[in-house]
Amino acid sequence: MARKFDRRDVLKGTSALALTVAATPLTAQAPPPAAVTDELIQAARKEGKVVYYTSIDLPMAERIGKAFEAKYPGIAVRVERTGAERVFQRIGQEYASNIRAVDVVNSSDAAHMIVWKRDGLLAPYVPEDVAKHYAPEHRDPDGMFASFRAGLSTLAYNTNLVKAEEAPKSFADLLDPKWAGKIVKAHPSYSGTIMTATFQIARDLGWEYFEKLAKQRIMQVQSATDPPKKLALGERAVMADGNEYIVFQIKEAGQPIEPVYPTEGTPLVIGPNALFKAAPNPNAARLFQSFCFSLECQQLIIDVGGLRSLHPHVKEKAGRKPLNDIKLMKEDPAGVEKQGDEIKKRYTQLFKV
Amino acid sequence: MTIALRAQLEDRRTFKLDLSVPLLLTFAALLCVLILLPISWLVMYAITEVDPATKARVLTLAQFRTLFSDPDLVEPLITTMIVALSSSVVCCLVAAPMGWLVARTDMPMTRVIRALVTASFVTPPFLGAIAWEILAAPNSGLLNKLYRSATGAEMDAYLFNIYSMPGLIFVIACYTFPYVFVLVANALDRIPGDLEDASSILGAGTWTTARRVTIPLVLPALLAGALVAFLQAMILFGSPAILALPAGFHTMTTKIWSLFQYPPKPELAAAASLPLLFLTVMLLRGQQMILGRKGYSIVGGKSGEPRLIQLGWLVVPALIFVFIVLMLPVFLPYFALLNAAFSPIATTLVTPATFTMKNFYFTFFELSTTHLALKNTFILGAAAATIGTVLALVISYATARKAIAGHRILGFLATAPLAIPGIVLGVGLFLAYTRPPFVLYGTLWVLLLAYITIELPAAYQQLQSAFRAVHPELEDASRILGATRLQALRDVTAPLLRTSVLATWCFIFVSTVRELSAAIMLFTSETKVVSVLIFDLKESGDLGAIAILGLSMLVLTFTVVIFINRIPGFGGSGLRNT
Numbered sequence: 055m056a057r058k059f060d061r062r063d064v065l066k067g068t069s070a071l072a073l074t075v076a077a078t079p080l081t082a083q084a085p086p087p088a089a090v091t092d093e094l095i096q097a098a099r100k101e102g103k104v105v106y107y108t109s110i111d112l113p114m115a116e117r118i119g120k121a122f123e124a125k126y127p128g129i130a131v132r133v134e135r136t137g138a139e140r141v142f143q144r145i146g147q148e149y150a151s152n153i154r155a156v157d158v159v160n161s162s163d164a165a166h167m168i169v170w171k172r173d174g175l176l177a178p179y180v181p182e183d184v185a186k187h188y189a190p191e192h193r194d195p196d197g198m199f200a201s202f203r204a205g206l207s208t209l210a211y212n213t214n215l216v217k218a219e220e221a222p223k224s225f226a227d228l229l230d231p232k233w234a235g236k237i238v239k240a241h242p243s244y245s246g247t248i249m250t251a252t253f254q255i256a257r258d259l260g261w262e263y264f265e266k267l268a269k270q271r272i273m274q275v276q277s278a279t280d281p282p283k284k285l286a287l288g289e290r291a292v293m294a295d296g297n298e299y300i301v302f303q304i305k306e307a308g309q310p311i312e313p314v315y316p317t318e319g320t321p322l323v324i325g326p327n328a329l330f331k332a333a334p335n336p337n338a339a340r341l342f343q344s345f346c347f348s349l350e351c352q353q354l355i356i357d358v359g360g361l362r363s364l365h366p367h368v369k370e371k372a373g374r375k376p377l378n379d380i381k382l383m384k385e386d387p388a389g390v391e392k393q394g395d396e397i398k399k400r401y402t403q404l405f406k407v
Numbered sequence: 408m409t410i411a412l413r414a415q416l417e418d419r420r421t422f423k424l425d426l427s428v429p430l431l432l433t434f435a436a437l438l439c440v441l442i443l444l445p446i447s448w449l450v451m452y453a454i455t456e457v458d459p460a461t462k463a464r465v466l467t468l469a470q471f472r473t474l475f476s477d478p479d480l481v482e483p484l485i486t487t488m489i490v491a492l493s494s495s496v497v498c499c500l501v502a503a504p505m506g507w508l509v510a511r512t513d514m515p516m517t518r519v520i521r522a523l524v525t526a527s528f529v530t531p532p533f534l535g536a537i538a539w540e541i542l543a544a545p546n547s548g549l550l551n552k553l554y555r556s557a558t559g560a561e562m563d564a565y566l567f568n569i570y571s572m573p574g575l576i577f578v579i580a581c582y583t584f585p586y587v588f589v590l591v592a593n594a595l596d597r598i599p600g601d602l603e604d605a606s607s608i609l610g611a612g613t614w615t616t617a618r619r620v621t622i623p624l625v626l627p628a629l630l631a632g633a634l635v636a637f638l639q640a641m642i643l644f645g646s647p648a649i650l651a652l653p654a655g656f657h658t659m660t661t662k663i664w665s666l667f668q669y670p671p672k673p674e675l676a677a678a679a680s681l682p683l684l685f686l687t688v689m690l691l692r693g694q695q696m697i698l699g700r701k702g703y704s705i706v707g708g709k710s711g712e713p714r715l716i717q718l719g720w721l722v723v724p725a726l727i728f729v730f731i732v733l734m735l736p737v738f739l740p741y742f743a744l745l746n747a748a749f750s751p752i753a754t755t756l757v758t759p760a761t762f763t764m765k766n767f768y769f770t771f772f773e774l775s776t777t778h779l780a781l782k783n784t785f786i787l788g789a790a791a792a793t794i795g796t797v798l799a800l801v802i803s804y805a806t807a808r809k810a811i812a813g814h815r816i817l818g819f820l821a822t823a824p825l826a827i828p829g830i831v832l833g834v835g836l837f838l839a840y841t842r843p844p845f846v847l848y849g850t851l852w853v854l855l856l857a858y859i860t861i862e863l864p865a866a867y868q869q870l871q872s873a874f875r876a877v878h879p880e881l882e883d884a885s886r887i888l889g890a891t892r893l894q895a896l897r898d899v900t901a902p903l904l905r906t907s908v909l910a911t912w913c914f915i916f917v918s919t920v921r922e923l924s925a926a927i928m929l930f931t932s933e934t935k936v937v938s939v940l941i942f943d944l945k946e947s948g949d950l951g952a953i954a955i956l957g958l959s960m961l962v963l964t965f966t967v968v969i970f971i972n973r974i975p976g977f978g979g980s981g982l983r984n985t
Contacts, residue, residue: 143669153849280948289547
């Protein structure tokens with residue numbers, strides 16, 4: 055299956071391809087679960103480094119890297135962080151020029167996994183933790199990727215600038231003229247989180263919502279990690295989208311920010327991890343992938359990062375609203391994969407950038 | 408005499424092997440590849456498209472039809488013109504009086520002022536733009552906070568909004584006015600005092616002389632400065648990407664860049680690059696025409712020192728004016744960056760209680776790309792400066808001494824990149840070097856090529872004027888005494904040119920370190936440079952790390968420039984001429 059699409063050009067081919075892979079083939083066969091063995095650690099140490107392309111907020115990504123380096127001394131983690139859509143473009147551009155730099159990737163746009171898998175770029179590898187603990191919907195049946203993190207794209211407001219009772223409760227509230235010029239918003243051509251959220255909001259509320267929002271003189275930033283930071287600075291009062299985990303980080307650091315889970319439902323964003331077949335450091339890549347899904351790392355991304363984990367043994371941090379209590383929008387990577395380019399185009403027409 | 412000398416030269420050539428001709432031809436060929444290859448690919452992509460049926464490239468004008476009919480592309484073009492024109496006017500309004508004050512009046516501290524103008528030139532425009540975000544973002548900007556606390560104005564009230572067209576024009580002007588200042592001040596330095604004396608003797612007062620003599624003489628330089636400022640504003644990428652996108656508008660450079668984002672449209676990007684290229688060529692032609700008419704500017708040979716106008720009590724407002732102008736590109740932004748570097752929140756003033764080394768620690772001990780980016784930047788800066796200087800030296804020798812047939816073409820080729828905006832060159836180089844025969848994308852080489860190409864014109868112009876200043880008779884004497892051309896160059900001309908060569912080296916180094924628009928098209932994860940890393944951090948809003956990196960970048964720049972100038976035997980400041 056994979057070989058058939060081997061030679062497709064990642065840069066150009068996506069829209070032309072029929073979408074079949076999202077549906078699981080009946081003959082799905084994941085490799086057996088892989089434990090972290092001494093041989094693997096030795097082999098990884100010989101390679102000495104692992105290159106991690108990710109869209110996770112930079113300090114968090116570096117923190118994961120440092121935790122890995124502490125556990126496996128002698129293997130350096132090089133973090134290459136940018137927005138998920140840029141990560142996708144970067145890998146496409148590099149592979150089109152025969153540059154094989156990436157070992158492990160994490161993308162907040164799960165649709166990318168569909169494309170990379172279809173193009174035959176990913177290597178099958180199932181860490182023990184994934185096989186043991188992760189629900190089937192959070193691991194690829196062929197063992198190509200698994201859900202490393204979950205996050206939400208929420209609303210939020212600066213509590214110094216907005217009183218709790220006046221804060222928006224829903225997406226519809228943002229269209230009130232009183233918020234004109236006071237909203238900050240991230241971009242779906244940069245951020246996978248925003249791409250995923252835009253897809254879900256457009257599907258559930260219709261594009262009219264964005265048409266009206268575009269008239270609110272929003273401040274347009276790129277990364278989904280940026281709107282909460284802009285709220286913390288006090289640059290804008292309300293954010294129309296952005297990472298819940300950054301809101302948690304900032305709030306728990308004592309800054310005046312409060313998340314809002316819109317009444318229409320909150321977009322759910324799954325960020326899978328995958329290994330590249332042509333990884334320059336294949337053993338270090340496997341070791342890093344195993345580490346990423348270990349309870350240790352999963353607890354770290356909750357405690358320090360404010361992220362949500364799909365590992366059943368993690369403990370939620372007190373003071374954060376449990377995932378089960380939040381009304382979520384339905385996640386649909388296959389849908390995003392189909393409409394991604396159209397969403398970017400439409401968004402640019404509405405918001406002018 | 409001359410004939411005899413020629414004959415002797417011919418004689419020598421038959422006995423000793425002169426390597427200069429093959430060497431110069433090699434350089435000419437190199438230049439052709441350097442410039443023509445990316446431009447050819449650019450044009451090729453702009454006028455062709457892939458036929459979906461045959462997979463072959465076929466000629467088409469579809470790109471240009473889209474370019475001039477799609478409002479998403481027409482609007483950025485209009486915006487760019489407005490921004491470039493306005494910032495050019497602002498530059499002239501500020502830089503011309505300042506240049507005059509520094510060059511022609513008895514205002515004190517002129518050396519300091521010139522040094523500070525250099526500092527604003529060394530500051531990368533994108534770093535300045537980020538600093539101005541911290542200062543003048545409508546709600547969180549330090550200046551707006553100050554305004555609100557001083558006047559008790561409401562929470563939403565603001566004095567400045569940097570995310571706007573005027574904001575963008577202002578910030579661009581902040582970092583473009585040095586070009587105008589240097590041109591005007593240099594021209595004023597060169598105007599002989601005799602002419603003004605003559606005017607005074609004939610009974611004209613100080614101001615009449617200024618109006619009737621000095622200003623007309625300096626006007627060509629001012630117009631040239633206006634054109635350079637327009638050009639710089641037009642091809643800038645960083646500042647609009649930082650200030651225009653949040654406000655919801657594009658300029659041409661950011662649009663071209665966005666066309667390369669996924670799903671990439673290289674054909675349209677190539678086509679959109681051509682108007683920029685065309686406009687640049689036109690503007691440079693215009694500049695040449697203006698400067699070409701300067702027949703009346705300098706009449707005598709060596710003449711009296713320019714007479715300084717006594718400012719009297721006007722020195723106070725003059726100094727205040729200059730101080731305010733320098734505060735905008737230098738003092739305020741560096742203050743903002745220093746504050747952001749050591750404050751937990753970039754837009755809150757740091758106090759001893761909140762002082763933090765967190766950003767410093769993060770940037771140097773946690774951020775895994777910092778060392779790579781600093782190393783790449785240093786290697787590329789030093790390599791581009793060295794190779795670029797050598798290249799410029801050889802070419803300017805060839806043209807100044809008319810050493811080979813076709814030296815004029817060589818000179819043209821060396822100045823041609825001036826007409827290629829960085830982002831356009833980036834697109835061209837990307838198209839040219841991601842495919843055989845030269846697969847250089849993903850290596851430092853492609854960035855090196857870009858930097859050398861971009862900096863060559865300025866380096867060439869500097870060294871050419873330096874060569875003109877060294878009379879050929881010295882070289883001739885050396886060759887009569889039996890030296891080959893290369894020996895004469897090494898033993899006679901080179902020592903005389905040391906200061907200029909050094910200044911050129913520093914100039915290229917500084918320009919390379921602050922370059923963003925070509926690098927943003929060409930970097931890969933392994934070939935990241937500091938400017939690109941800062942831009943990355945900007946997009947995720949990590950202002951503290953940006954401040955630390957930006958300041959380290961400046962420390963690196965100044966260390967290298969000072970170190971180079973301290974090498975025994977070299978005097979003079981690094982960046983006198985742009």
